[in-house]
Amino acid sequence: MDSAAISPVRLESVRYQIGEALILDDVTLDAAAGQTLALLGRSGSGKTSLLRLINRLQSPSAGEVWVEDRRTLDWDPIRLRRRIGYVIQEVGLFPHWSVERNVGVVPRLEGRPEEAVRRRVRELLELVGLEPDAVAARRPRELSGGQRQRVGVARALAADPPILLLDEPFGALDPITRRDLQQELLRLQGALRKTIVLVTHDVREALLLADRIALLEQGRVVWRGTPAEFEAAPEERVRRFRESAA
Amino acid sequence: MNPQPLGEFLALHAPELLRRTGEHLWLTLLAIGIAAAIGIPLGVAVTRRPRLERWALGFANVVQTIPSLALFGFLIPIPLIGGIGARSAVIALTLYALLPILRNAYEGVRGVDPSVRESALAMGMTDWQLLRLVELPLAAPLILAGLRVATVTCVGVTTIAALIGAGGLGTFIFTGLQTVNARLILLGAVPSALLALAADFGLGWAERRIAR
Numbered sequence: 001m002d003s004a005a006i007s008p009v010r011l012e013s014v015r016y017q018i019g020e021a022l023i024l025d026d027v028t029l030d031a032a033a034g035q036t037l038a039l040l041g042r043s044g045s046g047k048t049s050l051l052r053l054i055n056r057l058q059s060p061s062a063g064e065v066w067v068e069d070r071r072t073l074d075w076d077p078i079r080l081r082r083r084i085g086y087v088i089q090e091v092g093l094f095p096h097w098s099v100e101r102n103v104g105v106v107p108r109l110e111g112r113p114e115e116a117v118r119r120r121v122r123e124l125l126e127l128v129g130l131e132p133d134a135v136a137a138r139r140p141r142e143l144s145g146g147q148r149q150r151v152g153v154a155r156a157l158a159a160d161p162p163i164l165l166l167d168e169p170f171g172a173l174d175p176i177t178r179r180d181l182q183q184e185l186l187r188l189q190g191a192l193r194k195t196i197v198l199v200t201h202d203v204r205e206a207l208l209l210a211d212r213i214a215l216l217e218q219g220r221v222v223w224r225g226t227p228a229e230f231e232a233a234p235e236e237r238v239r240r241f242r243e244s245a246a
Numbered sequence: 247m248n249p250q251p252l253g254e255f256l257a258l259h260a261p262e263l264l265r266r267t268g269e270h271l272w273l274t275l276l277a278i279g280i281a282a283a284i285g286i287p288l289g290v291a292v293t294r295r296p297r298l299e300r301w302a303l304g305f306a307n308v309v310q311t312i313p314s315l316a317l318f319g320f321l322i323p324i325p326l327i328g329g330i331g332a333r334s335a336v337i338a339l340t341l342y343a344l345l346p347i348l349r350n351a352y353e354g355v356r357g358v359d360p361s362v363r364e365s366a367l368a369m370g371m372t373d374w375q376l377l378r379l380v381e382l383p384l385a386a387p388l389i390l391a392g393l394r395v396a397t398v399t400c401v402g403v404t405t406i407a408a409l410i411g412a413g414g415l416g417t418f419i420f421t422g423l424q425t426v427n428a429r430l431i432l433l434g435a436v437p438s439a440l441l442a443l444a445a446d447f448g449l450g451w452a453e454r455r456i457a458r
Contacts, residue, residue, distance in 0.1 A: 055368055081370035092365030096383050106369050155369075165368075 006069070007032050008163055008195040009054055014063035016049055016219075023049045025219045027063070031212075034193040038206035040241065041216035047199045050216070051165050054197065055084045067163070082106055085156030085194075089168040091148050093140040099125070099151050100136040106159040124154040129184055146177040153185070157192070166198045170205070182208055203241060207231065215241065255429060263418075267437055270414035273332065273407055274400050274441075277339030281396060285344050286389060289351025290377065303352070306345035314342060314403045318410050335404070335412030342403055343396040350392025354385025387457040394449035401442040405434060415441075 007030040016024040024046045031037040039047040052058045053065050056072045065072045067080060093102050103124055104117045112120075122132040128150040140148055149169060156164060169185075170178040182205060189196065189209075200206050206213050207227045215223040215230075215238060223230075223238050230238060256263075285306075292298045309317070317338045321328040328334050358381050366376045382389075408416030415434040422430030 057364070057368060078370045078372055081368055084368075086365065086368035088361060088364065088368075090359075090361035092359070092361035092363075094362060094366070094380060095359070109370065109375065 006066075008068055009037075009197060010066040011050070011053070012064045012066070014050075014053065014060045014065060016046070016053060016058065017061045023219055024053075024060075027219070027221055029214055029221055029224070031195050031197050033195050035211040036189060036196040036198055036209055038198045038200055038210035038213045039216055040200060040203065040206045040213055042201060044218075045216040046219040047216050048167055051167050051197060051199050054163075054165060055081050055086060082110065082159055083161050083163065085159075085161045085164040087149075087152050087156045087164070087166045087169045089171040091140075091152040093148060093151060093155070095140055098137050098139060099143070102140065102151060103154045103158055105155065110159060120158065121154075124157055125151075127157070127188065128154045130154070145173050146181060149173060149181060150184075153188075162195060164194045164196045166196060168199055168201070171200075171202075178205075185209060203244065252429075259418075259433060263433065263437065266413060266415050266417055266434070267441070269332075269412075270401070270404055270416075270438065270441065273335055273339060273404050273412060273414055274397065277336050277400055277404075278343055278393065278397050280336070280340045281343035281347050282393060284340075285347030285392075286351045289348045290355055290382075292348075292352050293355045294373075299352075303349060306348050309341045310345040314338070314406055315409070317342065318406055322410060330411045332407075332412040334410055335407035335414075339400055339404060339407065343400050346392045346395040346399070347389075348392075350388045350395075351385065354388030354392075355381045357388070358384050387453055390449060390453040390456060394446060394453065397445045397449060398442050401438060401445055405438050 010030040011027050014024055014027045015022070027046075027050065029037075029050075039050060041047045049058060053060055054067065054072070056065075056075065056077045059073060067075065067084070072080060094105070097105075100118075100121055103121045107117045107120060108114075121136070125132040125135060130147065130150055135143065135147065135151070140151070143151065149172075153169070170181050173181065186209060196209075198206070198209060207230065210227055213223075213225060213227060213230050214221050217237065223233065223235060225233065231242070233239070250258075288302055292302050312320075318335065321334040321338055322330060324334075327337055355377075362380060362384070363376065366380045371379065404414050405416035405419055407414050408420050415438045418430050418434030422428065422432075422434065
């Protein structure tokens, strides 16, 4: 395979089922290097499962998921996950640790020197728009929802992973904070050029942040294209989704 | 009925009181130690293998329903582990302390916010790291609460151990009952209650410190 051109994340004819329930059916999809792919769909369309197949929190029932040059099943799952940043709606910060320790967790698991981790954490907090001296020593419960989500993004970026998975990262925030953080992510992505797979049900978020959009319905990819194509697409199902945002 | 002055009574029994308190503490600590060494790892293991849940918790539940007096009695005729003396007593006390410790360890680990567990795994923690760095620290207050309930109960139940010849403060109580001597009963009961209170206070303090 031509290694220069391959996408960092690829799904080939992936089926995923839990017992009898078919969650994903014959999904073929790829995320290009340095670009943002948005998975758009209603709840229950299988988009979160798709994300969890990429960092092997789940394994495909059939088909193959490729990350970089290897199938996920051939990766050591621990190594794989440390190369992939992961941000979820509930953030999932460790409540018993300070912000500093939360952000530094992966570099510390990787055994990086303490001094370097400390510097990296400060750098990241600044990067996501937080004042290190003000927040580093605080516990997650002492932060606002928006601050928590920023810390979640900083934590995902800590080991400088080439791939980021974002699952409704701003879904629990109020509209104003959400818009702030979307702009912030756009700015970050302009500088960092990660390969991002973003799960969202918010059309405007997908249009704003994505380079490519894939529309999921009942476990199948029913449409894909650029945001511009999405806005112009005549297909009934795309139109319906567009209108839901209006 | 008790012509002997109280001071004289206490002075007379002081050496034995000291010895019995020592025995009592030793029986309790040994039983709680063993129950913790079994119950905490087992409680954690059950969170990893849900199929164990019914068996482990069921067993501990059933043991808990046996009246403590009967549990001591059952052990007497059993060869090797049973018989008369401290060994049987420690086994009965351990079985009895198992449920609160096991259940709280299980509930404590299982009660960790799923999104926290999910992020830990997604960040590439091994199961052991997840347990050591995240789940156990978050479960610690509940685990300690289980130890506390088990210890306080155990101090009381240990008085029954005297019945099968294991010593402890219960010795005074049973002697007092047989000789209709209220002072002797109190000589066993009061220190036992004080020990239970001290254990409750000490472990409660540790619990609050950990929960912060």
